[in-house]
Amino acid sequence: MREYKIVVLGSGGVGKSALTVQFVQGIFVEKYDPTIEDSYRKQVEVDGQQCMLEILDTAGTEQFTAMRDLYMKNGQGFVLVYSITAQSTFNDLQDLREQILRVKDKDDVPMVLVGNKCDLEAERVVGKQQGSNLANHFNCAFMETSAKAKVNVNDVFYDLVRQINKKSPKEDKKPSKGSVKCVLL
Amino acid sequence: MLVRGCAGGELRHSLAERTKALAAKYHALCSPAREESRSVERNRPRHRKSQTRWYVKQPTWRLWGEERVDGAIYTVYLKKVRYHRPTRSASSESDDEISHLEWETVRVRFVKAGTVERLVEALATDDGELESTYVNVFLATYRSFAECSRVLDLLLRRYEALASEDVLPTATDNSQQHRKTLVACLHVWLDTYPEDFRQPPHHPALQQLLAFTQLHLPGSELHLKVLQKLAVFSAERNGGTSAGTGAGVCLAPGMRLTAHHTSTYRLPHVPHRHFAEQLTRMDMELFKKLVPHQCLGAIWSRRDKDRSHDAATVLATVNQFNAVSFRVISTVLVEPNLRPLERADILAAWLDIARELRVLKNFSSLKAIISGLQSNPVYRLRKTWALLPKEKAELFEELARIFSEDNNRWAQRELLMREGTAKFADTVGENDRQLQKLLHERGSPGVSHGTIPYLGTFLTDLTMIDTAIPDTVADGLINFDKRRKEFEVLAQIKLLQGAANAYHLPCDAMFDRWFDSVIILDDREAYQLSCQIEPPTNPPKDRRPKKINDNNNQGHRKNDSIASTSSSNSSQFYCETDGAGNSWKRDSLERRISPTRLSHGSSSSSLPSLDVSLSSGNSGQKPANGKAAGASPAYANTRNGPDFYIIRVTYESDCVETEGVVLYKSIMLSNNERTPQVIRNAMLKLNLDGDPDTYTLAQVLPDREMVLPANANVYYAVNTAYNLNFILRSRKTQPVEPVVNGKARNKRY
Secondary structure, three states: OEEEEEEEEOOOOOOHHHHHHHHHOOOOOOOOOOOOHHHHEEEEEEOOEEEEEEEEEOOOOOOOHHHHHHHHHHOOEEEEEEEOOOHHHHHHHHHHHHHHHHHHOOOOOOEEEEEEOOOOHHHOOOOHHHHHHHHHHHOOEEEEOEOOOOEOHHHHHHHHHHHHHHHOOOHHHOOHHHHHHHHHO | OOOOOOOHHHHHHHHHHHHHHHHHHHHHHHOOHHHHOHHHHOOHHHHHHHHHHOOOOOOOEEEEEEEEEOOEEEEEEEEEEEOOOOOOOOOHHHHHHHOOOOEEEEEEEEEEEEOHHHHHHOOEOOOOOEOHHHHHHHHHHHHHOOOHHHHHHHHHHHHHHHHHHHOOOOOOHHHHHHHHHHHHHHHHHHHHOHHHHOOOOOOHHHHHHHHHHHHHOOOOHHHHHHHHHHHHHHHHHHOOOOOOOHHHHHHHHHHOOOOOOOOOOOOOOOOHHHHHHHHHHHHHHHHHHOOHHHHOHHHHOOOOHHHHHHHHHHHHHHHHHHHHHHHHHHHHHOOOOOOHHHHHHHHHHHHHHHHHHHHOOEHHHHHHHHHHHHOHHHHOOHHHHHOOOHHHHHHHHHHHHHOOOHHHHHHHHHHHHHHOOOOOOOOOOOOOHHHHHHHHHHOOOOOOOOOEOOHHHHHHHHHHHHHHOOOEEOOOEEEHHHHHHHHHHHHHHHHHHHHHHHOOOOOOHHHHHHHHHOOOOOHHHHHHHHHHHOOOOOOOHHHHHHHHHHHHOOOOOOOOHHHHHOHHHOOOOEOOOOOOOHHHHHHHHHHHHOHHHHOOOOOOOOOOOOOOOOOOOOOOOOOOOOOOOOOOOOOOOOOOOOOEEEEEEEEOOOOHHHOOOOOEEEEEEEOOOEHHHHHHHHHHHHOOOOOHHHEEEEEEOOOOEEEOOOOOEHHHHOOOOOOOEEEEEEOOOOOOOOOOOHHHHOOOO
16 A cells, blocks of 8 residues: 655644644544554545555644754655634745755645635635635645534545655655665765 | 554553553652641552552453533543452441452542533542642643633632531531642642742732631641742842843853853864763753643644743743754854865764763754754755765664654654653664664763653644644533643653753853854755755756745745744854964864865964855865965855855954954845845844944955945955955944843853
């Protein structure tokens, strides 16, 4: 089964963790233990193919800026999350995307732009059009989600899987990770 | 990866078990002394049993069900209690019946959810006894569902209600016991979380407590404690902040720039062990000051900008982590003219420091260094990494493996479990050859070390708990089970904080000065420098325009919260004297040996530690002026010139105190900055107040000074054939002594 490493990025308070928890196990779970491995892993079927998704959620560590490069290096697909109720979280994404491209040394990386908290329409400050413009500029997919109301959550991750498949079909045969490490030796 | 396969489930299970064991250990550790009192003794065997039983596979607890009462839900367990010999303990009302019992099953209930009133009531059991575990969980987490004043109010009112019952003829021992327990809770609260009562300037909660004790418990231990706390708080307020700046004592010598303190550390030739110890000392001070409940998801990850002070101690730890990473990145990149081998030596030095940090069990700075080395601008320097000796590359792999994200960071969780409260490092994987060697060499050290964890894992766990588990259940009752879950994490942090007391590390002011003197680069600056050292193989097309855009709006300064530690406020200073210190001589000798420097000859004039002349690695370039040994002139390669220079600015001052000492600040100079902006940047770095128009900036050339016109584009105006040394002068003929803030100079990021 092919494994997909997906990284969820965005400023603090945009609801990254809620997206991950909702996707992996559905909110709200009676017994939740964030320390076990399965908290961030989910097996899904996308287009008839079984996939194992490993989600790397940076929630709580957004301000450890020096560690972002490592997350980015290890990730194959990226979810860039902002909250539609906070303009600053939207503005932060430009820098994050640039950093991803730098780290990946590519111009095209599987990515989905996500405007979260779309259940809070009354508090909206980032328009849908703004989001889709930015996605055009990024040349990536765009979705508005609500982790709380379970809107579009799965679609974000499925879309990423499809993007990864398209860009690198069945590449897991060659250990890409190993080749990077060899350079160091 | 280790955990996968057949053993996976079991290992995971044992890990969870040990988490609980840790939490239990903590309970035992911080149980209030008051628990010893006779009345509570009956409870003790039960507690102790539950703690040791965590290790046992056979559950002695069995879930029975839930019980609902008005305003609360309880989880009820049946628990098997064993008796080794007939005792007087357990239920006293049936003494003769149980005296021959080997074991019995008792019913135990825990609050699962409730109103604040019910939760406060539950601080004492139905028998009025102290429920120490519950008290610890409650006090550690209550801030996420109630204010301090509200809880205090409820506690005191409950006491008063019980006291008024007392005068009735129906009064029982039970009520008295109950009140005793409430007083014990107040003791624990005051001892464990004195900060809750600080509330400057009037300390309302403490005043309320004082009024209460005066009325109900005059002259009691609690009364005296309240008075004492009040005295401490008001003394702190009146006595200024001197008591509050604990680290100031240590930093004080570093703030005095006497002419004797001329030498400084310079990578790669630094004492590794000493560096590791000093980093650990810095981390330890911050970690011991960390307030665990500030890590709670409700506080740390839900905070907004106005409330960031609520998590100040967490932020301080994060900033220190970043500061260490930035220093790794900076020291590797900042001198573009180093030969690859020299740069590899710097990587190796950081790895040696990291190795010592592993021995010291300082996982915070260890991870910070590894993160710095893995940051893109450093990691992408393949030619440099290729020159690292094999055993150093292995060491890097082994250390990086500790922090692998695989399997939900299993490796580091496991390691922390094993060594968290152990005396010294003794855990290595079977593939960790270098670390095995290291621990073998060291044997078991005579001294024991504390542990400093990487806080991020705890912060993520607490954020996820906060997200996944609802705050309230059934009709808005506070979900106390969530708080228990959170406490498992907080208890680990507290336990490690206790363990951190085992460190005994001296303070080295020279190290602090070195730490403060390192220039900090932000993402883009670091990447640009990195690309000058090793140009990218296929320069992507769409990145250039963006950068220019950024430059147009002063792009190097990020304004979002994430960038709070970026270069905009980095302080960089450097001092040297005419009589160069020993380290300088040593340094220049070493430089003479290195082939690239040979042709330059050498002289007594010292090489500035951060001579950041941004030539593009064109080593054949002949210096236009041979005066300064080794200090190659700034030279912009026309083909691939940098978009900025790093210039060094000094302030002209006649101040006697700094005579013979040249204080430099390095600042970034981008290609669109004009004179007033550069002066402003320089003033910021040099801690000068006032109007930028009252200053002039001049480049120091060998034969003269070139004063920059008032509105020149400095980037194009500077003479790059020479060193980019500048002097900032006050326009006034009579130079007024500038306001230099010594404290700010030692600020850390």
